[in-house]
Amino acid sequence: MTMSLCSAYSETEDLIRRDQAEISLAARSQVQYPPQPEVEFGFPQTCYCGAQPLLAVNDQGKSKMLL
Known part of the structure; x- marks a missing residue:
C-alpha cells in the first residue's frame, strides 16, 4: 500500500x-417528552413525564394515576 x-x-x-x-x-x-394538556370529563390522558409514559384520569375531581 x-x-x-x-x-x-x-x-x-x-x-x-x-x-x-x-x-x-x-x-x-x-428521550424527554413535553407534558400533555389536561383532559376534561374523565377521559384518560397520557402524560410523558421524562421517558416513561404515565396514564392519568380525572374522575369527578378525583385524580387516579397508574404508573
Whole structure:
C-alpha cells in the first residue's frame, strides 16, 4: 500500500469509531417528552413525564394515576 492509501484507511477507521461511540452514547440517553394538556370529563390522558409514559384520569375531581 502506498502511504496516502494507509492514511486514508486509518482516517476512515477513526471516523467509523467516532460514529459508533456517538451512536452508543445517544442510545443510552433518555428521550424527554413535553407534558400533555389536561383532559376534561374523565377521559384518560397520557402524560410523558421524562421517558416513561404515565396514564392519568380525572374522575369527578378525583385524580387516579397508574404508573
